[in-house]
Amino acid sequence: MxxxxxxxxxxxxxxxxxxxxxxxxxxxxxxxxxxxxxxxxxxxxxxxxxxxxxxxxxxxxxxxxxxxxxxxxxxxxxxxxxxxxxxxxxxxxxxxxxxxxxxxxxxxxxxxxxxxxxxxxxxxxxxxxxxxxxxxxxxxxxxxxxxxxxxxxxxxxxxxxxxxxxxxxxxxxxxxxxxxxxxxxxxxxxxxxxxxxxNIKEIKHMIWYSLKFKASQMSMYFERNIDYLILGKFFTSVILGYYAFAYNIMYTPVKRISYIFSEVLFPSFSSFKNDKIKIINGYFKSVNLVALVSIPAMTILAFNADLIIHLVFGQKWDGAIPIVRILCFAGAIQSISQFGGVIFSSIGKPEVTLYVSIGRTILTVLAIILGVQYGVLWVAYFLVIAKALSYILFLLVLNYYIPFSIRQLFNSLQGPMVSLFSLSTIYVLFYLDYLNVNAWTLLLLMILVALTILYIFHKNTIVGILKVLKDKSK
Structure with a gap:
């Protein structure tokens, strides 16, 4: 292709x-x-x-x-x-x-x-x-x-x-x-x-591949939805509604950003499935593109949840604000890890995604079991930890099948991590009253800092995107 x-x-x-x-x-x-x-x-x-x-x-x-x-x-x-x-x-x-x-x-x-x-x-x-x-x-x-x-x-x-x-x-x-x-x-x-x-004989090999792929999807489903299956039993539909609202916000970068790369990378990687260098380079470039948007965006939302949710959704969603603050960080992590499974499917090993997903599901279940004893907020805290450990697990397995250097990973996340650290520092200064500004000024300041860091670390990427847009408009 x-x-x-x-x-x-x-x-x-x-x-x-x-x-x-x-x-x-x-x-x-x-x-x-x-x-x-x-x-x-x-x-x-x-x-x-x-x-x-x-x-x-x-x-x-x-x-x-x-x-x-x-x-x-x-x-x-x-x-x-x-x-x-x-x-x-x-x-x-x-x-x-x-x-x-x-x-x-x-x-x-x-x-x-x-x-x-x-x-x-x-x-x-x-x-x-x-x-x-x-x-x-x-x-x-x-x-x-x-x-x-x-x-x-x-x-x-x-x-x-x-x-x-x-x-x-x-x-x-x-x-x-x-x-x-x-x-x-x-x-x-x-x-x-x-x-x-x-004629089932003519599609036996396709059925076998689909079974392996489906098995990985099954485990990924449990990883993503086991919380609803369990929490629906322990919490009322109202609390579950708050959680679903917060989870939907958390899952936005996964659905809307990672989706793009899953849709493009699977058929694209499948077209050169024997060239592992191309695949791993393409993966880390994709991680970089996703992270440069999702990590600063979710961080800004987490630190300004009160203002944004009150303004946009109304006060009846006050109960969701603390959950949103926490789960935003889980969403940022999951946005850069979610589409990684296409690599294993592309090289003809969809079963590997199953093994990784089983590990992720176990971590998610443990997080929910521990958290549900103390309330929905603790479920959210433990889920953030589970998502971080899940990404580490995925990277270890990926390195086994397609070796890569720590430098490649670092380069793909360098800018977003600087943005996360900078925004967190601003929020801590605000929270401790060292930064005497109102909520609107805080939000504007964070957006300006995130855009500045984005430009510093991703100038070439931004210029390339603008060039594509300019060419398309002709």
């Missing part, structure tokens, strides 16, 4: 994700003002439960299509029908166990919400193969248009639903509408349709 095509793909996904990030912020602000913390808690439980069931019942073959690079129409048709059959099976299991989930968490409303949200499982298989074909062929410009359209329409639907009193269901219809829009557009852009053909 040409380097130019990969760069262009990254550019389009970056622009779309910047727009998506802005849209997500606006939508979250509106929904947070229209809905109650309890609604967010119930949706968090719903999505976590559905995700938990589909881990065991839905395989997902997209990874094998990308890794394989070339597949016959018969193979794709076989995968399509197998994937859809598993999706139907998943749907049946979910709706038949929804009442059990409602009883377990002592939330009577949960089963009805699950029934509606589970419809998405029947929609996704209609276009999942076509979407992966677009990814495999690095058609990121098309993917960007499709994703942005889906997010936009889904967000508008959620706001309208919340405004007209749908409550928690406004949050549920958002992914449903988004999926329908994406499905329609993908079927227009990628005119591939399955044949009435199925």
């Amino acid at each position: 040409s380097k130019n095509r990969i760069i262009k793909g990254g550019f389009y996904l970056t622009i779309v994700n910047v727009l998506s990030q802005f849209l997500a912020i606006v939508v979250n602000i509106v929904l947070a003002r229209l809905l109650l913390p309890e609604d967010f808690g119930l949706v968090a439980l719903t999505m976590t439960y559905i995700g938990f069931i589909t881990l065991f019942t839905n395989m997902g073959f997209g990874s094998s299509i990308i890794h394989e690079q070339s597949t016959t129409n018969k193979q794709l048709s076989s995968i399509y029908w197998l994937n859809y059959g598993l999706s139907i099976f998943s749907f049946i299991i979910i709706i038949s166990t929804a009442k059990f989930a409602a009883n377990f968490y002592d939330e009577p409303k949960l089963s009805a919400i699950v029934y509606v949200a589970a419809l998405n499982i029947l929609i996704n298989p209609f276009y999942s193969i076509q979407y992966k074909l677009l990814e495999r062929d690095l058609e990121f410009k098309t993917i960007s248009k499709i994703n942005l359209s889906g997010i936009l329409v889904g967000s508008i639907s959620a706001i309208i639903g919340a405004y007209y009193g749908l409550g928690v269901y406004a949050l549920v219809i958002q992914p449903l509408v988004s999926s329908v829009v994406r499905m329609m557009l993908i079927l227009v852009y990628k005119r591939w349709f399955p044949k009435f053909y199925f």
Whole structure:
């Protein structure tokens, strides 16, 4: 694959994700003002439960299509029908166990919400193969248009639903509408349709690869969602809503920034999977790009959470402020570690991501078990420690398969670490009354310091991005 095509793909996904990030912020602000913390808690439980069931019942073959690079129409048709059959099976299991989930968490409303949200499982298989074909062929410009359209329409639907009193269901219809829009557009852009053909022998090797990839995804799911599964049992839906609100803010750089690199790096690394030097250099360049945005941004948010949340979301979210302060640092760490698993998948060893994720999950579970005894804030504190240890674990495993120097790691994080230290120093001086400024001045000062450090350490990167933007505008 040409380097130019990969760069262009990254550019389009970056622009779309910047727009998506802005849209997500606006939508979250509106929904947070229209809905109650309890609604967010119930949706968090719903999505976590559905995700938990589909881990065991839905395989997902997209990874094998990308890794394989070339597949016959018969193979794709076989995968399509197998994937859809598993999706139907998943749907049946979910709706038949929804009442059990409602009883377990002592939330009577949960089963009805699950029934509606589970419809998405029947929609996704209609276009999942076509979407992966677009990814495999690095058609990121098309993917960007499709994703942005889906997010936009889904967000508008959620706001309208919340405004007209749908409550928690406004949050549920958002992914449903988004999926329908994406499905329609993908079927227009990628005119591939399955044949009435199925031969499992022809896709055995793809199934095996998908199983290994799925196993790693399962462990990553537990790492990301085990907190909801446990906390939903010990805390009320209101407290869980505060936690989900804070976690969503924490997870923003992971979803919106790391997503770009996962989408681009997996097919890109797969195209030169035998050149480990290229892969490790590409990884650390990506870490540098993610960290230069996520670390200072999350640090500023953590130190100015009172002002920002009161101003933007309203006082009814006061209970989430202490959790936001803590989890922002967990989000900064996870943003630079989340997309690392694509390296192992790209070199044909997705099972390694499984092993790493198991270790991360164990650390996360220990953090929650220790924290839940003392309250939700201690859960957040221990999660920050768990995320830091998880990243160290990932680096040790990565170094085993693709050796790298400490200098490479240091160079990729040098600027963001200086920014973190500088912003922390400013906050300590403010907290100890050595810096006599108001909240607005503190926020402005931190932004100026972060931008200055960003320019000093990443001048060439910024100039390069501006040059690309200038070239695109011609």
